[in-house]
Amino acid sequence: MLSPYSQSRRLAAVQVPVIPIVARWIAESPGTISLGQGVVSYGPPPEAVAAAQRFGTTLSDHRYGPVEGLPPLVAALEAKLAAENGISVPPDSRVLVTAGGNQAFMNAVLAITDPDDEIILPAPYYFNHEMAIGMAGAKVVAVPTDRNYQLDVAAIGAAITPRTRAVATVSPNNPTGAVYPAEALTAVNRLCQSRGIFHLHDEAYEYFTYGSVRPFSPGSLDGASGYTISLYSLSKAYGMASWRVGYMVIPASLHEAVNKVQDTLLICPPAVSQQAALAALAVGRAHAASHVARLDATRRLIFDTLSAADVPCDVPPADGAFYYLLRAHSDLDSMTLVERLIRDHRVAAIPGSAFADAAPCSIRISYGALDAETVAEGVGRLVKGLRALA
Numbered sequence: 001m002l003s004p005y006s007q008s009r010r011l012a013a014v015q016v017p018v019i020p021i022v023a024r025w026i027a028e029s030p031g032t033i034s035l036g037q038g039v040v041s042y043g044p045p046p047e048a049v050a051a052a053q054r055f056g057t058t059l060s061d062h063r064y065g066p067v068e069g070l071p072p073l074v075a076a077l078e079a080k081l082a083a084e085n086g087i088s089v090p091p092d093s094r095v096l097v098t099a100g101g102n103q104a105f106m107n108a109v110l111a112i113t114d115p116d117d118e119i120i121l122p123a124p125y126y127f128n129h130e131m132a133i134g135m136a137g138a139k140v141v142a143v144p145t146d147r148n149y150q151l152d153v154a155a156i157g158a159a160i161t162p163r164t165r166a167v168a169t170v171s172p173n174n175p176t177g178a179v180y181p182a183e184a185l186t187a188v189n190r191l192c193q194s195r196g197i198f199h200l201h202d203e204a205y206e207y208f209t210y211g212s213v214r215p216f217s218p219g220s221l222d223g224a225s226g227y228t229i230s231l232y233s234l235s236k237a238y239g240m241a242s243w244r245v246g247y248m249v250i251p252a253s254l255h256e257a258v259n260k261v262q263d264t265l266l267i268c269p270p271a272v273s274q275q276a277a278l279a280a281l282a283v284g285r286a287h288a289a290s291h292v293a294r295l296d297a298t299r300r301l302i303f304d305t306l307s308a309a310d311v312p313c314d315v316p317p318a319d320g321a322f323y324y325l326l327r328a329h330s331d332l333d334s335m336t337l338v339e340r341l342i343r344d345h346r347v348a349a350i351p352g353s354a355f356a357d358a359a360p361c362s363i364r365i366s367y368g369a370l371d372a373e374t375v376a377e378g379v380g381r382l383v384k385g386l387r388a389l390a
């Protein structure tokens with residue numbers, strides 16, 4: 001008999017996070033090099049840490065603050081969005097500071113969906129987006145990307161139904177590293193406009209593109225402010241994952257709804273993190289830029305190594321973030337492949353099944369957190385492992 005204390009059907013249907021499972025296998029296999037975790041190798045600018053150390057000297061530091069975030073931080077974000085993303089916030093949009101990009105996505109989903117509404121996600125997709133949609137009682141409609149993980153705009157259009165509330169895109173992308181060109185994002189945005197649905201666009205990795213490739217913010221398009229929700233994070237851009245700071249740009253028409261969600265989940269964003277974020281923003285994108293050349297060299301090394309003819313995998317190009325999602329030529333499922341890579345070859349990756357990848361045996365490798373030497377050693381083990389398990 002079902003226990004009266006079991007979880008809700010909604011939560012039971014949400015996937016179990018895979019990272020803790022992979023982390024357990026790593027802990028059981030000492031000496032494993034992890035190409036798993038999607039984090040950067042550096043911390044915040046010292047100015048941000050100093051701002052946090054100055055925090056707490058006045059009583060107001062300890063009280064609730066405004067639901068949408070501290071006014072100087074909101075003003076700094078508006079200035080950044082205008083200068084870097086071409087998004088002018090007032091009067092048609094609003095900025096809200098959140099406890100990270102994940103909370104911003106949850107705020108948006110709760111604000112725009114009713115139970116059984118649909119959100120289209122190009123697949124493979126970021127697992128927490130799927131989880132948020134499921135927790136809200138809405139449904140994910142997965143639309144496959146092409147062999148290079150680029151958007152299939154016609155297929156997205158064909159997937160829209162009367163229940164569709166939004167298309168959610170991520171560029172640069174997790175898990176694929178793909179960067180969508182301005183034309184493709186413009187086409188999705190205009191599709192959303194013409195079909196009367198929202199365009200959610202996650203730019204958590206906006207500072208991580210390589211060569212001449214640049215990210216594009218669909219929220220900057222003329223007339224897009226009424227139906228475009230843009231999501232950002234300081235976790236990767238400033239090496240501030242533990243501080244939990246993100247922000248979202250929402251149409252003014254959603255202000256009341258998003259404020260209700262934010263007021264219930266958070267009341268106000270944590271003040272100490274906001275002070276640190278304000279100081280980080282004053283340093284600006286130069287902080288990440290100083291690391292991007294190093295990441296690019298690592299990215300090229302991985303591509304050259306894994307795309308050699310005698311390595312049994314396909315490596316679609318990845319011009320952004322710090323990921324590759326490679327398709328292994330193996331009969332194993334991706335979860336089994338990852339376990340074998342860890343236990344037998346001491347190298348960890350994340351199984352593509354966690355990202356709803358249709359390819360039977362894909363794995364995501366991340367090169368953001370490690371120095372070039374460790375990545376090279378890890379990729380060498382991966383090559384040996386793929387050869388042994390293919």
Ligand SMILES: Cc1ncc(COP(=O)(O)O)c(C=O)c1O
Pocket residue numbers: 038099100101102103126170173174202204232233234235241245246
């Ligand atoms: C696409 C994407 N959005 C959002 C997040 C979460 O960011 P945050 O730490 O700001 O919640 C991640 C983290 O990996 C991500 O990959």
